[in-house]
Amino acid sequence: MRKRPHSFLLSSYGAGWSANRRVAIVTCVVAVLLAIAGIVALLADSGNSHQAPDTTAPAPGDSPSSTEAAPKPSSGPGSVPNPPQIAEPVAYARAAAQMLWSYDTRDTSRDQQLAGMRAWMTPETKYADWTSVSSQVPDPVLWSRMADQDQHATASVTEGHYPSAFKQALAEDPSAITEAYIYVVTVNGKQQIAWKKGGGGAEERAVTLAVQCRPSRDCALAAIAPSVTQ
Incomplete structure (x- = not known):
């Protein structure tokens, strides 16, 4: 019986991480539940200082763009599309999820x-x-085996929304978002593999x-975040 080729399953995010990294992710989830400033601090690596933020930002609501089709990006390296010019968090997250899948x-x-992502x-x-994004790509050996089978996948997005924990934290401290303007968005969809x-x-x-x-x-992608309250 012919074996099914290895699947590139992006939903298996974090499966091979070390215990220390898992602890860090759990800590990040707790921070999201407490305040937006917490997740910003935990997502940050020791790096360059960022520019002073403006005083206005897109206000999360009941995912107004969750049913809107994101603009189709142009072709990038290989089959990976270039990032679209979108300034709304949910719409950008929908496009990013489709790219990742x-x-x-x-x-x-x-x-x-990797370059395209x-x-x-x-x-x-x-x-x-x-690291949270690049870890979704199989190692070189597995990618080679997938290529031997001409494996490819397309994706469709059904909806995107702000998790309730994110909306609650932002409601409790609206000014916290102005530190880094990082929004948490959950996207659902379907991946077709052939x-x-x-x-x-x-x-x-x-x-x-x-x-x-x-x-x-x-908008730009900051990380694949831990799953928080829907």
């Missing part, structure tokens, strides 16, 4: 996949958790993203 080993190398990240290294000889399947996907949307600037 899509890949094509037939025309995209692992290095191209990196382009979606915030340039503010203090808030960019690249490979040689007609093989394939579809699976539901869900991811919680930290998206940075400073005023008067396009």
Whole structure:
């Protein structure tokens, strides 16, 4: 019986992390529940200082853009699209999730996949958790085996929303968001995987993203965040 090729399952986020990293993620979740400033501090690496924020920001509501189609980005390295010019957190998170759930080993190398994903990240290294994003890509050996099977995936997004914990924390301290303008968005959708000889399947996907949307600037991905209260 022919074995099913390895699946590139982005929803398995964090499965191979060390105990220390898992503890750090749990700490981050607690911080989100307590205050927006907490998650900003824990997402930050020791890096460059960021610019002074403006005093206005998009106000999270009942995910007004969750049913709107995000602008289609243009082609980037390999099959990875370039980041779209979107200034609204939910819409950007929807586009980012679709990008993360899509890949094509037939025309995209692992290095191209990583380079394409990196382009979606915030340039503010203090808030960019690249490890949480890059860890979604299989190691070189597994990617090679997937390529041998012409494995590729497309994705569709059904909805995106601000988790209730994020909205509650922001309501309790609206000014906290102005530290880094990082929004927490949960996105749900479906991934369709296919490979040689007609093989394939579809699976539901869900991811919680930290998206940075400073005023008067396009949004950017900060991290794949821990799953918080829906």
